[in-house]
Amino acid sequence: MNAITLAWRRAQQATGLDAAQPHCAPPWRAPLVLLVLGLAACALMPEQLGLLTRIFISALFVLSLDLVVGIAGLATLGHAAVFGVGAYAAGIFALKVMPDPLAGLAIGILAGAVLALLSGAFLLRYQGFTLLMLTVAVAQIVLSIAQKARGWTGADDGLSGYVIAPLFGRFAFDMEGRVAAFYTLAVLVVVFYVLRRLVDSPFGLAVRGIHENRARMAALGTPVFARLLALYTVAGAVAGAAGALSAQTTAVVGLDSLSFALSAEALVMLILGGAGRLTGALVGAAVFTLLHHTAASINPYHWLFVVGALLMLVVLVSPARVWAWLRGRMGTPA
Numbered sequence: 616m617n618a619i620t621l622a623w624r625r626a627q628q629a630t631g632l633d634a635a636q637p638h639c640a641p642p643w644r645a646p647l648v649l650l651v652l653g654l655a656a657c658a659l660m661p662e663q664l665g666l667l668t669r670i671f672i673s674a675l676f677v678l679s680l681d682l683v684v685g686i687a688g689l690a691t692l693g694h695a696a697v698f699g700v701g702a703y704a705a706g707i708f709a710l711k712v713m714p715d716p717l718a719g720l721a722i723g724i725l726a727g728a729v730l731a732l733l734s735g736a737f738l739l740r741y742q743g744f745t746l747l748m749l750t751v752a753v754a755q756i757v758l759s760i761a762q763k764a765r766g767w768t769g770a771d772d773g774l775s776g777y778v779i780a781p782l783f784g785r786f787a788f789d790m791e792g793r794v795a796a797f798y799t800l801a802v803l804v805v806v807f808y809v810l811r812r813l814v815d816s817p818f819g820l821a822v823r824g825i826h827e828n829r830a831r832m833a834a835l836g837t838p839v840f841a842r843l844l845a846l847y848t849v850a851g852a853v854a855g856a857a858g859a860l861s862a863q864t865t866a867v868v869g870l871d872s873l874s875f876a877l878s879a880e881a882l883v884m885l886i887l888g889g890a891g892r893l894t895g896a897l898v899g900a901a902v903f904t905l906l907h908h909t910a911a912s913i914n915p916y917h918w919l920f921v922v923g924a925l926l927m928l929v930v931l932v933s934p935a936r937v938w939a940w941l942r943g944r945m946g947t948p949a
Contacts, residue, residue, distance in 0.1 A: 642815065645894060646808040653800040657793075664792035666908055671799040672860050674900035675806060677884045678893060679853035684882070685890030686814060687846050688826035689739070690747040692878050693754030694854060696734070699873030700757060701727040701855025702862040703768055709863070710777035719779070720802070720859045727855015728848050730757070735847035739840060751875065758873040773869040774862075788864070795864040802860060806853055810893060813849065822846050883926065 656667055676698055683689045704726035705719040713719075734753050741749060761768045768774050781787040786794045813819050822842050824832045833839045862868045871877065880903070888899025906925065910918035 642811050643808065645811060646804050649807055649897065650800070650804045653804070657796050657800070661791075661793075664796040666904070668792055668796045668799050668864055670901050670904045671796070671803045672857050672864070673881075673884065673904050674897045675799075675803050675860065676854055676857035677881050677888070677896040677900045678803075678807065678810060679850040679857065680881050680885055681890055681893055681896040682810065682814075682846055682850040682853070684885060685892070685895070686819065686826065687822050687843055689843070689847070690743065691750040692747055692875065692882065693750035693752070694850075694881055695873055695875070695877035696750075696754040696757040697727040697730050697851040697854040698858040698861075698877065699761070699868075699870075700730045701858030702868045702872045703761065703774060703858075704855070705859035706774045706777055706862040706868040707767060709779055710774070714778055714780040716779050716782050716798070716863050719863055720856060723855045723859025723862070724852045725855070727858065728852035730855075731851020732844070732848045735844050735851070739843050739847060754873065754875065754878065758870065761870060761873055768868070768870075771870065773867050775867040777866065779863045779866065792864070799860050799864065802856060806856065807893065807897070810853070814893060818842065818845070883922070887925065 653667075653671065657664060660667060676694075679697075680691070680694050683691055683694065701723035705723040708719050708722045738746060738749050738753065762770050764770075779788055782794060782798055786798075788794050814823075821832065821837055825837065825839050825842060829839055858872060861872065884899040884903045885896055886899065887902050888895030888897065890896075903922070906921060907918065910921040
């Protein structure tokens with residue numbers, strides 16, 4: 616038995632995934648449910664398509680963060696850097712090269728992946744609090760570069776003045792946000808399906824094993840650094856896609872897309888939904904965005920009080936316990 620097989624089985628044992636007992640649900644079921652729920656929300660809330668678009672983009676961003684924090688167990692507070700780089704790359708591409716949305720999305724994905732690959736090659740050599748502070752430093756460096764490159768990014772004025780061409784040459788981005796909502800939902804569903812397959816693959820199980828016990832996985836012959844760097848790059852690509860979608864659907868990119876506040880908000884969303892299961896990222900993004908929208912509309916000055924109270928509730932009653940209770944009520948295995 617080779618080292619890779621041993622590492623895979625160890626990862627399955629560490630995460631409670633027995634090779635003799637495969638997943639009961641097919642991998643397409645959760646993405647299909649997500650698609651149905653998204654379409655139902657768009658049909659039932661036609662006047663809130665802009666809000667739904669924000670939710671879909673936020674969910675995509677938090678999915679990428681879940682890969683880093685929940686699956687790989689890496690500490691980060693600078694994940695907005697890859698989101699912002701993807702947004703600026705898509706915006707600059709639309710302004711100076713061509714306005715095609717799919718090409719811009721590909722550029723955003725590439726930009727996020729490249730930044731994650733280059734920064735991860737340095738960051739992932741560290742762990743714990745050191746890694747956390749270094750991710751903040753990288754995000755601040757990227758923010759400083761964006762501020763100084765005024766000719767490309769617009770600095771404090773933001774990047775604007777570009778127009779996104781119709782999707783597939785037929786579906787123009789309308790004022791109601793209908794095309795933007797369906798476009799972002801489609802990308803979210805496809806990415807969610809790919810990530811589910813990735814996380815449940817031998818590669819994903821090995822990364823979960825590294826999260827549980829890095830030293831033992833290394834002793835079994837798993838290339839720990841290479842696995843983590845590969846997952847970090849994938850997470851950067853997904854965050855870059857979220858940034859590109861944000862730039863395309865709002866037609867403006869500001870420095871706030873690189874801010875520490877955005878990284879912290881994404882982490883809050885992940886905590887609300889529960890890290891490590893991907894579906895928690897979707898739930899957390901939806902709950903936080905809806906809560907933010909509702910509380911801010913009621914009282915724009917004190918909405919953070921509601922968020923703080925909700926976080927205290929999450930700390931006292933963890934999402935994992937809530938999920939376990941729901942599974943028990945529905946009669947499904949944990």
